[in-house]
Amino acid sequence: MKNKNIVYIIIGLVCILIFLALIFLIKIFFSTISATSIQFQNNVNTFNNRNSEILNNTNINNDPGYDPLKIYKIDYSIKPKVMFNSGNSEIINFETNVNTKYEITYGRTSQNEKNIKDDILQTSHEVVLNNLEPNSRYYYNIKIYSDNGGYNEEFSSSFTTQSSIIYNYAFAVMGDSRPVTGFIMPKEFNEIIKNVAKANVNFAIITGDMIQLSDIEKITVDRVNEAWKNFTDAVSPVSSKIPVYLTVGNHDEPANTIALQRFRDIWTFPHNGGGKTGWYDELTYWFSYANSLFIVVNSEEPGFNGSMSPEQYLWLQKILSYDNYDHKFVFTHNPIAGSTRGVNSRSNELHSLFMEKNVSAIFTGHDHVYCKYKKNGLYYIITGGAGSPLYNDLCAGTEISQFHYVTVEVEGQTITIRAFSKDNSLLDSFSINDNKD
Incomplete structure (x- = not known):
């Protein structure tokens, strides 16, 4: 009789443990659903916000080459090219696939101690770098970006200015x-x-x-x-x-x-x-x-x-x-x-x-x-x-x-x-x- 009571007690404890485990699993399940729902709603809100930004951005809507699938991917349609302007200046021009701003850093070393930028959104850019030393090598780095979430596309190279006194x-x-x-x-x-x-x-x-x-x-x-x-x-x-x-x-x-x-x-x-x-x-x-x-x-x-x-x-x-x-x-x-x-x-x-x-x-x-x-x-x-x-x-x-x-x-x-x-x-x-x- 005593042994039977012990068995009943053990069975009762096991049942209690199983019940508590079930309660714990149910809580985890509903917490996960709630978090997923919140994340989904956040994604929907983000999408709607970006959609609203795109639709309300007149610069992009006026761009004949506008493609909403590319709005967050800026690229060069014509890569940067250099051209002599004089011994003291150089021209860099390039085109981008959407309206962009640019920032160019340049200098005699790769540290690029000078910079020039333009905040006007456009696809075609021609930049004149002035006050350069003749017959000298310059390093440059170009960053392009839009007002609408587009990320920088960096381009780096170097050029040597011309000179009229070399033979x-x-x-x-x-x-x-x-x-x-x-x-x-x-x-x-x-x-x-x-x-x-x-x-x-x-x-x-x-x-x-x-x-x-x-x-x-x-x-x-x-x-x-x-x-x-x-x-x-x-x-x-x-x-x-x-x-x-x-x-x-x-x-x-x-x-x-x-x-x-x-x-x-x-x-x-x-x-x-x-x-x-x-x-x-x-x-x-x-x-x-x-x-x-x-x-x-x-x-x-x-x-x-x-x-x-x-x-x-x-x-x-x-x-x-x-x-x-x-x-x-x-x-x-x-x-x-x-x-x-x-x-x-x-x-x-x-x-x-x-x-x-x-x-x-x-x-x-x-x-x-x-x-x-x-x-x-x-x-x-x-x-x-x-x-x-x-x-x-x-x-x-x-x-x-x-x-x-x-x-x-x-x-x-x-x-x-x-x-x-x-x-x-x-x-x-x-x-x-x-x-x-």
Whole structure:
């Protein structure tokens, strides 16, 4: 009897413990439901608040490129590029996919002791950094942000300011990077850009046909934007550090109003071109670097394809008459001499002008080869192998049908021109003694 009472007591204690455990579990269950409900309500409130912010933000609603799915992800539609302005200033420009503000910190060291910012919301930004030291390296960092929760997208690089008193420098030349069709840049161009980024050059010049706009019946803003975004993304390892100058080619379609406007929006070149008022702005221009004069000529004039208008010829003649330079270089897209498939119809006249004005060398593109042609001691270089499909048997001189780029080193009166393959192997090398005495 005594043993039975003990058993009953134990069973009773176990039942009490089970009951208490059940009560504890029920409390935990309802607490979890309550917390989840509160979190859900908070999420709903946050979503509604953000929705209200977006709907009430007139800046974003007025942006034609506005996409609510991207509102918290700011990105560059055109990555930052640098351009010479003077020995004491530099230009940085870029575009963003939504309206943004920016802050740029910069300095002679990576500590970036100076800063400049703009609180005006917009997608296109052009910034001039002033009071810089000539021929000096500067580091810079860019932060972009919106008023609507967008986070910073940081971009860092460096540049070297120009100088008019140095006599030893180098630049790169390449041309015809456009794809066969579409807007995806050829892989060969990406490889060439990597090599140019590692080369010790002060700036680069591309001799036209950067993008492909000739493969579609109707040129649209979206197509032009896609093409230039892909190109500027690809060239960014170079253009974020040194200026990249362009000549227009036939596949860039400069005669099209949409294509021409976006070209001018995206790129910043000197406003000193000649020819018909307005149309030639940033399509023909000149600049100086150190002891040298650089002239960009437009071979894509409407009504003068394969030739040159009287207006542009007179402008070129005027600029070439500037005599206070040791070297003069001319750049255009269509060959002026050296090509067997066709040259400028004013080739002989232009050649006489170049000889008279002591031009050092002429660089063109259009033919997808490397071509070295010498006429009366003057070199014409066709460099059209930056990624477009290669051609053969088009050169009246020395031809190399490989993807390539060219470097030009100036040391006092001596100019050394080298051609490199996309794998950075030396293809050709020669020198010019530019002593005018």
